[in-house]
Amino acid sequence: MKINWGTGIVIAFALFMSFILYFVFEVQSNSKYDNDLVVEEYYKHDSHFQEEMARIQNAHDLQQRPSITYTDNQGVKIVFPAGFESDKVKGNILLYRPSNKKFDFNTAIALTNSSLVIPENKLVKGRWDVNMEWQYNGKKYLTKEVIYVN
Template sequence: MVKTFTQKEYEFDLVSNQYYEDELAFQKTINNAENTEKLENKVEFVLLNNELKINIPNAKNELIIGEIHFYRPSNKKLDFIKKIASKNNVLTFTSEELVKGRWDVSVTWYYENEPQNQFFKKEQIYF
């Protein structure tokens, strides 16, 4: 004999009340990452001489528009976002901006003449 019980006082909470919108945003991020993989030249994260250089491919020398999110897992007070609006495809960050340790860095961007094609790259770095 097997008997099952249900607890009527148990509350079922969703992780997010906007789960549909969250799923669409997540799918967009996946699509943007797939677009990035199709690029002929790849995004590069280069650590050298106390600097982080992020190289975004820009073969047509177009205006790059987007954001770079710097997430510090050990201290959310250090998190910050840097806006991008430049033809310069090499973005440099120094020890004045980045404390030593682990950072999760994500770059989202598009080219001015192709706003429908968005790109995404995430990298874990140790500065």
């Protein structure tokens, strides 16, 4: 049987469509390809955006800001300026892993000598987004940093 060029184009098109559909179904059904949202309640989170921007601006307006750094032998070290009274700082720290939400965790701020250390054994290698929501003297602040764990 001889196939003309029109039939060949139709067969090639059908094979290409089958190929694409196979991969779409494979990605949707296989748990290895996790395609969750970044935030569970996206619209609820987005409605508080202006408040978040005000807290970020409050933190930016400080003359002395807390520093968030990663050191190989300790982990993530958060140091507040000496002018802050440690017992008046309240809040929590969210360590967010963009590649896998299973590693995300929260830590309450409990300062020792105006600093806080998150041990290295709690952290997996790679990128971490650190969101520190804190309050000092009744004013709310939000500090966001990106760190890389080696």
